[in-house]
Amino acid sequence: MEFLKAKRLPDNGRVKRTFIKVDNEYYKSGDTISVRLEDNQSAYATIEKIWWNFDLCCGELLIRWFYRAIDLEIANYISFSEIELFDSDEKQIIEMEMIEEKILVLKYNDFVRTEDVEDVFFTRATFSPQLNKIVPSIDEWKRVCKCNKIFNPDEPYFTCPGCYSIYHNSCLGYSQDIDEVEIMCSKCRLIF
Numbered sequence: 001m002e003f004l005k006a007k008r009l010p011d012n013g014r015v016k017r018t019f020i021k022v023d024n025e026y027y028k029s030g031d032t033i034s035v036r037l038e039d040n041q042s043a044y045a046t047i048e049k050i051w052w053n054f055d056l057c058c059g060e061l062l063i064r065w066f067y068r069a070i071d072l073e074i075a076n077y078i079s080f081s082e083i084e085l086f087d088s089d090e091k092q093i094i095e096m097e098m099i100e101e102k103i104l105v106l107k108y109n110d111f112v113r114t115e116d117v118e119d120v121f122f123t124r125a126t127f128s129p130q131l132n133k134i135v136p137s138i139d140e141w142k143r144v145c146k147c148n149k150i151f152n153p154d155e156p157y158f159t160c161p162g163c164y165s166i167y168h169n170s171c172l173g174y175s176q177d178i179d180e181v182e183i184m185c186s187k188c189r190l191i192f
């Protein structure tokens with residue numbers, strides 16, 4: 001196996017690795033993953049470093065946690081989405097067995113431009129647990145639609161294919177299930 005060729009660290013029996021294989025999937029630093037917690041709940045994180053631990057005969061990962069809106073004390077804010085994650089500076093070392101699977105976390109701009117957004121998370125802010133603060137603050141978040149609300153993909157919406165502006169179905173008088181229909185906003189309809 002490749003890790004046996006790597007140079008062993010004398011002090012703690014750990015060897016740095018560029019990737020690790022769990023359940024036939026390769027993981028490397030920078031990958032975003034879901035992690036199985038002791039209570040069988042899932043949490044989400046980014047891989048920062050990977051080691052093989054010779055003493056434990058197991059892979060170990062340094063991960064950086066994402067917070068979900070429900071993890072924040074400032075939760076219950078109407079703008080937070082169930083699929084929204086907040087990157088943090090909170091790190092932890094976990095064993096490879098805790099990895100569940102890779103997840104896709106898109107930045108806000110990529111998320112609103114992606115057509116098939118099933119099983120995808122998005123992120124538009126980071127959270128500092130020490131300061132109990134979201135950066136950028138909610139006042140600075142992008143607002144959408146005629147109603148000028150903060151974007152929340154849990155509400156039915158569509159993206160104008162011309163300018164990527166977001167509108168709520170209900171605000172333009174459409175029924176709640178029109179996602180497949182290509183609808184342009186009134187500005188783009190004048191241009192195209």
Ligand SMILES: [Zn+2]
Nearest residue numbers: 145147168171
């Ligand atoms: Zn609206």
Ligand SMILES: [Zn+2]
Nearest residue numbers: 160163185188
């Ligand atoms: Zn448009």
